[in-house]
Amino acid sequence: MPHTASDDLAATIGKLLPFLRRYARALTGSQETGDRYAAATLEAVLENTDTITGDARVDLFHAFHIVWSSAGAPTGEADTRFSAIAQAHMANLTPNSREALLLKAIEGFTPAEVGQIMGVGTEEALHLIAVAMEEMEAALAGRVMVIEDEAIIAMDISSIVAEMGHSVTGIARTRTEAVTLAASEKPDLILADIQLADNSSGIDAVNDILAQFADIPVIFISAFPERLLTGDKPEPAFLITKPFSEDQVRSAVSQAMFFASTETLHA
Secondary structure (H helix, E strand, O other), rough: OOOHOOOOHHHHHHOOOHHHHHHHHHHHHHHHHHHHHHHHHHHHHHHHHHHHHOOOHHHHHHHHHHHHHHHOOOOOOOOOOHHHHHHHOOOOOOOOOHHHHHHHHHHHHHHHHHHHHHHHOOHHHHHHHHHHHHHHHHOOEEEEEOOOOOOHHHHHHHHHHHHOEEEEEEEEEOHHHHHHHHHOOOOOOEEEEEEEOOEEHHHHHHHHHHHHHOOEEEEEEEEHHHHHHOOOOOOOOOEOOOOOHHHHHHHHHHHHHHHHHOOOOOO
């Protein structure tokens, strides 16, 4: 069978799908709901290939925006305790600001592209992004633990977190160090790399810690996010791609703090 333009489009969308699913999961608060609307978007795009006319990534996310907005911009049935808390808090955010922030800081779209995706002007997109950052950063401050074996990256993350008003409990370079550090001072949030200094796994380190403290939100940092965005449960609610920007870290930390349990956070 000859190779067609439809085959090229399907391949392009296939590469973008993990990132659309990440966005949909964060936006709806539910992996199941996010996947449902991502799937509906794919069906709509493949049925009408004229939807993708320029930048495939922008057009795909715009198609998702139309599908999701047309359904009433729903959130999902909470699949975790954190998702339930997230849904309760989302009602207090300025409408559309969370969507704009996720597109800019997590998915890396420019303000102009955010505007294209949401169907608003660039200035309006910038305003929504700024509002979301202010509302989230003002909400809560807490103790943050960093699991990262590269010293410069660890210091960069710690500096960003401290400037946001959070305290850093420490930096762990290995699985063993991470478990020990968490036991000495329980964090309110964990930022964890996947591959650690002694070839141990940041995922294993987090699982060890969560076996002791089940109520800690986690942000994973990875150069290969598609390895975590596989469709298998559980998937991370917060995932930063290396190399990351300060905006990405600030956004993910603000969201995780804002949508996590308030019981252990310190203002």
